[in-house]
Amino acid sequence: MNSIILRAGARLLVAILLVFSVFMLLRGHNVPGGGFIGGLLGAVGFIVYAISCGTAEAREALRYPPENIALVGLGASLLSGLVSMVFGDDPFTGQWLFLGATEDDKGLPLSTVLIFDIGVYLVVMGAILALVFALEEEV
Amino acid sequence: MKSDAAHEAPAKAGQVLSGWLSVAIAAGLFAGFWQALGPVGGGEVLRWSRDWVPSAGISLSFLIDGLSLTFALLITGIGALVMLYSTKYLAGHPHFARFFLYLTLFMASMLGLVLADNLITLFVFWELTSITSYLLIGFTHTSAASRRSALQALLVTGAGGLALLAGMILLGDAAGTYELSEIRLMGDAIREHGLYLPILILFLIGAFTKSAQIPFHFWLPNAMAAPTPVSAYLHSATMVKAGVYLMARIHPTLAETDVWLWTLTIAGASTAVFASFMALKQTDLKQVLAYTTLMALGTLTLFLAADVGYAITAAMTFLIVHSLYKAALFLIAGIIDHETGTREVSKLGGLARFMPVTTAAAALAALSMAGFPPFLGFIGKELKYAGALAVQSEPFLVASAVLLANALMLAVAGVVAFKPFWRGQSATPMTPHEAPWRMLAGPVILAALGALLGIMPDLIAVPLVEPGVKAISNAELQPAELKLWAGVNLPLILSGITIAGGVALYLVHERLRDWLQSAGERAPSFDKGWDSLIDQFKAGAAWQTRVLQSGVMRRYVYTIFATLLIAVGGTLVWTGAFGGIPTVPFADLQMKHWAVVALIIAGAAVTTVTNSRIAAITGLGAVGIGVALIFIIFGAPDVAITQLLVETLVVVLFAVAALRLPLMKPEDGFPNRKLDALIATTIGLIVTAILVTVTDGPIDRRLSDFFESASWTEAFGRNIVNVILVDFRALDTFGEIAVVAVAGVAAWALLKGGKEASK
Numbered sequence: 001m002n003s004i005i006l007r008a009g010a011r012l013l014v015a016i017l018l019v020f021s022v023f024m025l026l027r028g029h030n031v032p033g034g035g036f037i038g039g040l041l042g043a044v045g046f047i048v049y050a051i052s053c054g055t056a057e058a059r060e061a062l063r064y065p066p067e068n069i070a071l072v073g074l075g076a077s078l079l080s081g082l083v084s085m086v087f088g089d090d091p092f093t094g095q096w097l098f099l100g101a102t103e104d105d106k107g108l109p110l111s112t113v114l115i116f117d118i119g120v121y122l123v124v125m126g127a128i129l130a131l132v133f134a135l136e137e138e139v
Numbered sequence: 140m141k142s143d144a145a146h147e148a149p150a151k152a153g154q155v156l157s158g159w160l161s162v163a164i165a166a167g168l169f170a171g172f173w174q175a176l177g178p179v180g181g182g183e184v185l186r187w188s189r190d191w192v193p194s195a196g197i198s199l200s201f202l203i204d205g206l207s208l209t210f211a212l213l214i215t216g217i218g219a220l221v222m223l224y225s226t227k228y229l230a231g232h233p234h235f236a237r238f239f240l241y242l243t244l245f246m247a248s249m250l251g252l253v254l255a256d257n258l259i260t261l262f263v264f265w266e267l268t269s270i271t272s273y274l275l276i277g278f279t280h281t282s283a284a285s286r287r288s289a290l291q292a293l294l295v296t297g298a299g300g301l302a303l304l305a306g307m308i309l310l311g312d313a314a315g316t317y318e319l320s321e322i323r324l325m326g327d328a329i330r331e332h333g334l335y336l337p338i339l340i341l342f343l344i345g346a347f348t349k350s351a352q353i354p355f356h357f358w359l360p361n362a363m364a365a366p367t368p369v370s371a372y373l374h375s376a377t378m379v380k381a382g383v384y385l386m387a388r389i390h391p392t393l394a395e396t397d398v399w400l401w402t403l404t405i406a407g408a409s410t411a412v413f414a415s416f417m418a419l420k421q422t423d424l425k426q427v428l429a430y431t432t433l434m435a436l437g438t439l440t441l442f443l444a445a446d447v448g449y450a451i452t453a454a455m456t457f458l459i460v461h462s463l464y465k466a467a468l469f470l471i472a473g474i475i476d477h478e479t480g481t482r483e484v485s486k487l488g489g490l491a492r493f494m495p496v497t498t499a500a501a502a503l504a505a506l507s508m509a510g511f512p513p514f515l516g517f518i519g520k521e522l523k524y525a526g527a528l529a530v531q532s533e534p535f536l537v538a539s540a541v542l543l544a545n546a547l548m549l550a551v552a553g554v555v556a557f558k559p560f561w562r563g564q565s566a567t568p569m570t571p572h573e574a575p576w577r578m579l580a581g582p583v584i585l586a587a588l589g590a591l592l593g594i595m596p597d598l599i600a601v602p603l604v605e606p607g608v609k610a611i612s613n614a615e616l617q618p619a620e621l622k623l624w625a626g627v628n629l630p631l632i633l634s635g636i637t638i639a640g641g642v643a644l645y646l647v648h649e650r651l652r653d654w655l656q657s658a659g660e661r662a663p664s665f666d667k668g669w670d671s672l673i674d675q676f677k678a679g680a681a682w683q684t685r686v687l688q689s690g691v692m693r694r695y696v697y698t699i700f701a702t703l704l705i706a707v708g709g710t711l712v713w714t715g716a717f718g719g720i721p722t723v724p725f726a727d728l729q730m731k732h733w734a735v736v737a738l739i740i741a742g743a744a745v746t747t748v749t750n751s752r753i754a755a756i757t758g759l760g761a762v763g764i765g766v767a768l769i770f771i772i773f774g775a776p777d778v779a780i781t782q783l784l785v786e787t788l789v790v791v792l793f794a795v796a797a798l799r800l801p802l803m804k805p806e807d808g809f810p811n812r813k814l815d816a817l818i819a820t821t822i823g824l825i826v827t828a829i830l831v832t833v834t835d836g837p838i839d840r841r842l843s844d845f846f847e848s849a850s851w852t853e854a855f856g857r858n859i860v861n862v863i864l865v866d867f868r869a870l871d872t873f874g875e876i877a878v879v880a881v882a883g884v885a886a887w888a889l890l891k892g893g894k895e896a897s898k
Binding site for chain 1: 780787788857866876877880882886
C-alpha cells in the first residue's frame with residue numbers, strides 16, 4: 001500500500017508495538033500477558049510494517065527468516081524444558097535463580113520458565129510472519 | 140542372472156574401518172555369549188531387567204537360557220563370519236559403510252529378539268528385524284525387482300507382526316503379565332482360557348509369516364534379491380528363524396493342544412515337502428538354497444508341533460545343523476557368483492580344479508546337509524526320524540514327509556555342491572579362480588564345524604541342546620542323546636532308504652526339473668496372487684479417496700459440521716444430558732451485556748447476509764471482538780487479549796488472501812444457501828445446548844483451587860493462566876507451539892514451493 005501517512009505513522013506504531021510486545025512477554029508471569037500474546041503483538045507489528053512499507057523491507061528489518069525464528073524458538077523451549085533433567089528433576093520442571101535476593105525482596109527472578117516463554121514468543125511470531133510474508137509475496 | 144557383486148575399486152579408509160568395526164562388534168559379542176556357555180550348560184538361566192513403562196507392565200528384561208543362547212551364538216558367530224566375508228564381497232561398493240550399518244543394526248535387533256524376556260520388548264525387536272531386513276533386501280535400491288521384494292517382505296512380515304502384537308496383548312491380558320518367564324509357567328491356565336484360540340491364531344500368523352510357512356512362503360525366495368551375504372545371514376541362519384524361535388519360546392504356554400499339534404504339523408509338513416520339490420525346480424543357486432531354507436523351516440515347525448523329547452531335541456539339533464551348512468552353502472554360492480560371474484547351475488561345472496578350498500568346504504557342508512555320517516547332519520537326521528516316529532499326531536505320515544524331504548534334500552545337495560565342482564566343463568562369464576581368504580573363512584569354518592560337531596556332539600549337546608530342550612518344554616521333557624551310532628534301529632534303516640532314494644532322485648533330477656517346471660507353469664502362483672492383492676488394495680484406496688476427498692472446501696466444511704452435528708447432538712439427545720432451556724435472569728442483565736449481545740448478533744447477521752467478502756470478514760471480526768468483550772466482562776483478560784489479537788490477525792490474513800480470490804458474484808455465490816443456514820443454525824443451537832448443560836451442573840473446582848494456591852507459592856507467578864501455560868502444563872504448551880511452528884513452516888513451504896514450481 002503506497003500511502004505516505006501510513007508509512008510515517010507505521011514507523012512510530014511499529015516501534016511501539018514491538019516494545020509493547022516485549023513488555024507483555026516479560027510481565028506475563030504476574031499480570032495479563034505472556035509469550036503467546038507477546039508473540040502475536042510482535043507479529044502484528046511486523047505485519048503493519050509489511051503492509052505499509054512492503055514485505056522486502058519488513059524482512060530486512062526482521063534480519064532473520066521468520067521460519068528460522070520459529071524453529072529457534074521451538075528449540076529454546078525444548079532446551080529450557082530439558083535443563084531441569086540436569087538437576088535431577090522431571091523434564092519441564094521450572095528452575096529458578098533469584099539474583100540479588102534479600103530477606104524481604106526476591107531480587108531479579110530468572111528462570112527456565114522465562115526462556116520457555118521467550119521460545120513461545122519466537123515460535124508464535126515466526127510462524128505467523130512466515131505465513132503472512134509468504135502470502136503477501138504470493139499476491 | 141546378473142551378478143550382484145560389486146566391481147573391485149580402491150576402498151576409502153572410513154569404509155574399510157566400518158567393515159572391520161562391524162566384524163569386531165560381532166566377534167566380541169560372540170566371545171561374550173561364549174562365556175555364558177558354562178553357566179547355561181549347568182542349568183542356570185541368566186536374567187537382566189530394567190523398568191521401561193512400569194505402568195503398563197513393560198520392562199526391558201532379557202534372559203539367557205539354552206534356547207536364547209543357541210540363537211545368540213548363531214547370530215553373532217555367523218554374523219561375524221558373514222561380515223568378514225562382506226568386507227571382501229562388497230569391497231569398493233559405493234554404499235559399503237551403509238551396508239555394514241544395516242547389517243549391524245539387524246544383528247542387534249535379532250539379538251534383542253531372542254534375548255527378550257518381555258512380550259512387548261520382544262515385539263519391538265521383532266519389528267526392528269522386519270525394518271532392517273527391508274533395508275537389506277532393498278539394498279540394491281536402483282533395481283525395481285529389489286524394491287518390490289523388499290516391500291513384499293516388509294508387508295508380509297509387518298502384517299504378521301501386527302497380528303502378533305494383538306496376540307501378545309491378549310496373552311498379556313489373559314496372563315496378567317508380559318514377562319515371558321512368568322507366562323511360561325501358566326501354560327495350563329492359558330490353555331483353559333477363553334481367549335486361547337485367538338491368541339494361538341494370532342501368534343501363529345506372526346510366526347508363519349516371519350518363518351515363511353505356506354501360505355506365506357512366497358516372500359522368502361524373492362528376498363534373494365538381497366546381496367548374497369545378506370541371504371546367507373538373514374534368510375537362512377537368523378531372521379527367518381525368528382518365527383521358529385517364537386514358536387519354541389511360546390511352546391510351554393501354547394503347545395500341548397490338538398490345535399497346536401495339527402496346525403503346526405500340517406503347515407510344517409506341507410511347507411517342507413512343497414519346498415523340497417520347488418528347490419529341485421530352480422536353476423539359480425541362490426533360489427535352490429532359498430527353497431531348501433523353506434524346507435528346513437517347515438521341518439522345524441513340524442517338530443515343534445509335538446511335545447515329546449525326541450521331536451524337540453530333533454528341532455534344536457536340526458536348527459544348529461541347518462544354520463551351519465546353510466550359511467556355508469550360501470556363502471559358497473556367493474563365492475561362485477563372485478569368482479565366475481554366474482549362479483546358473485547349468486553353466487557351472489568342473490570348478491574343483493580352480494577353487495579347491497571352496498570345493499572342499501562345499502563338499503563338507505553338502506555332506507552334512509545330505510545327512511551322511513559322521514557329520515552333524517547325520518545326527519540331526521537320525522533324531523528327526525526318531526522324533527517323527529515319536530510324535531503324537533500321525534507318526535507314519537510325519538516320518539514319510541520327513542523321509543521325502545530328506546531324500547529330495549540329498550538330491551539338492553548334489554545339485555548345489557557336487558555338480559558345479561566335479562561334473563562337466565564350466566562355461567562361465569569369468570575365468571574361475573579361488574576366492575580370497577576373507578571370503579573362504581566363513582564357509583570353511585562353518586563346514587568344518589559340521590564335521591567336528593558330528594564326531595563330538597557333546598560339544599553342543601550339553602551346553603546348548605539339552606538346556607534348549609528344557610527351555611522349550613519347561614524342563615518337562617527329557618532331551619534325547621546326541622550320538623553318531625545308536626545301533627541298528629528304525630531311524631538308521633530310514634537313513635539308508637533316504638540315501639538310496641536321494642541318490643536315485645539326483646540321477647534323474649534334470650528330467651524331474653523339466654517336469655516340475657512345466658507343471659509349475661500351470662499351477663497358480665502365490666507371487667501373482669500377491670500382485671493382484673496389492674492391486675486391489677490400491678484400487679480400494681483410490682476409490683475411497685475419490686469418495687472422501689472432493690477437493691472442494693465447502694464439502695469438507697459440510698462433512699466436518701455434519702459429523703459434529705450427528706455425534707454431539709446425537710449424544711446430547713440420546714443420553715438426555717440436555718436439561719432443557721434454563722430460566723434467564725433478565726433482570727440482572729446490565730446495559731453492557733445487551734450491547735455485547737447486540738454487537739455479536741449484528742456481526743453474525745452481516746457475515747451471513749452480505750455478498751461482499753470484505754464485509755463478511757469485517758462482520759466476523761465484530762463477532763470475535765464481541766466474544767473478547769465477554770471475556771473481559773467475566774474477568775479473563777489474558778484470553779480476551781489473545782482473542783482480540785487473533786481476530787485482528789485473521790482479518791489481516793483474510794484481507795491478504797481475498798486479493799487472490801476471484802470476485803464474488805451474487806448469482807453464483809451461494810448455491811445452497813438454505814442448507815448452509817440450516818447447518819449453521821443447528822450447530823449454533825447445539826453449542827448453546829452444550830454450554831447450558833455444562834454450566835448447569837456443579838463445576839469441579841479442585842484443579843482451579845490447586846492452581847490458585849500453588850501458582851505463587853510453587854511457581855512464583857501471580858498470573859495463573861501464564862503459570863499454567865509455561866510451568867504446570869509446559870509440556871502441553873510445548874506440543875502446541877510445535878504444532879504452530881510446523882504449521883507455519885509447512886504453509887510457508889507450500890506457498891514458496893508452489894512459486895518455485897510455477898516459475
